[in-house]
Amino acid sequence: MLTSKQRADLRAQANDLDTTLMVGKGGVTENVLSEAARQLEARELVKGRVLEAALLSAREVCDALCEALGADGVQCVGSKFVIYRRSEKKAQEAARQARELKKRKSNPVRRGAQERRRQAREERERRNEYFRQAAIQAAIERRKSREE
Structure with missing residues (x-):
């Protein structure tokens, strides 16, 4: 569920x-569903968009x-509508890009200090x-010397 x-x-x-x-006079068919999912x-x-020949409204x-x-x-205006579904593929791609950006923006001085602290701790x-x-x-x- 989406917030406003x-x-x-x-x-x-x-x-x-x-x-x-495009949704035509056939309505919501298997082909339309598979294309929308893809x-x-x-x-x-x-x-x-719902074509004029269709017997359904955009809301339906x-x-x-x-x-x-x-x-x-998301929205229905006139004969047009907008739908949204979160895609795992897109989410993984966005996460990968964020990791790459973080790597590029990392501070080498801080990284060196962290490495020195880690080595000192070890x-x-x-x-x-x-x-x-x-x-x-x-x-x-x-204990052995006492026992003898």
Whole structure:
């Protein structure tokens, strides 16, 4: 379910879209559903038009498509409608681009300082483990010398 702010943002994005989905006199058929699903997966936002020969209104077509595809209706004006469904493919692509951007924007000085801190922490841990083992060994030797 979309919030009103999300819907307003999607309506703004839909202004520049070309109408790519046409619904004719056959109504919402399997071909229309499969084409809408393919376009939603590729673009997330699809603008469609109901032709005059169709017996359905744009609102009815929009509702039928949304129910069948699990999409959200964004807008219905006249004979045109806009539907939206989040695409995993697009989300993964956006996440990959964000990671690449983050890598490009990373600060090399900060990265170097973080690396030095990590190395110092590992060195402290190695040193502490050495002294811990030495203390254990000394305690074992003291106990053996007392027993003798």
